[in-house]
Amino acid sequence: MSRIGKKPVELPNGVTATISGQTVEVKGPKGVRSFTATDDVDVILEDNAVSVKPRGLSKRARQQWGMSRTQVQNLVTGVTEGFKKELEIQGVGYRAQVQGKTLKLALGYSHDVEYAIPEGIDIVCAKPTEIAITGMDQQKVGQVAANIREWRAPEPYKGKGIRYKGEYIFRKEGKKK
Structure with missing residues (x-):
């Protein structure tokens, strides 16, 4: 189990996220950034937070789980603080x-x-x-x-x-x- 992947990415005030398929687009005060996740993970928007879940128990799915969550966190950090x-x-x-x-x-x-x-x-x-x-x-x-x-x-x-x-x-x- 990924300790990093389990935590949802909280969206601060003034930041919005939209998910279409595997693409996450984050808009904030500094601009717009997007990231396309692999097919090994599911990206879900719920309660003003973005969660990433693995689609299976394969090694690749578990590897992509934590990495995808960190990429989404970097999008949020980039559009708020830089x-x-x-x-x-x-x-x-x-x-x-x-x-x-x-x-x-x-x-x-x-x-x-x-x-x-x-x-x-x-x-x-x-x-x-x-x-x-x-x-x-x-x-x-x-x-x-x-x-x-x-x-x-x-x-x-x-x-x-x-x-x-x-x-x-x-x-x-x-x-x-």
């Missing part, structure tokens, strides 16, 4: 700034790295060394953060690079004479 990832830049001369729909990164290369901000994602640089990525879609926010981090991942000797806020980088000792 998702946020924060990045920190460390290194001499490393900085970031937003210009229109482009993120400009100076990361020690001979040229500035320009990253086009995708639709549905907002990027804010409060300081030149901090990047905040927000949006309704958790997967998209995480993917954008990973793509930006990929340009200069933190290295273990000096710790220079782009890291997630609060991420610990295991430091190594350099060569000795």
Whole structure:
């Protein structure tokens, strides 16, 4: 039995959900999101809450049960609060700034790295060394953060690079004479 799957997803005030077949569409103050569940689970709307139940006892149905419930929960969270990832830049001369729909990164290369901000994602640089990525879609926010981090991942000797806020980088000792 899935402990996560058993709990219904409560819909807060101002959020409505409609179910047509296997598709769940959630409308809230930030916008509209939808998710299509597999045929292994039933999605039911009852008492201002969305419940997910497995259609059988097969392994696949039990796997999809908890995952589908979490996807519906992420829809509700996305249209109410949204998702946020924060990045920190460390290194001499490393900085970031937003210009229109482009993120400009100076990361020690001979040229500035320009990253086009995708639709549905907002990027804010409060300081030149901090990047905040927000949006309704958790997967998209995480993917954008990973793509930006990929340009200069933190290295273990000096710790220079782009890291997630609060991420610990295991430091190594350099060569000795």
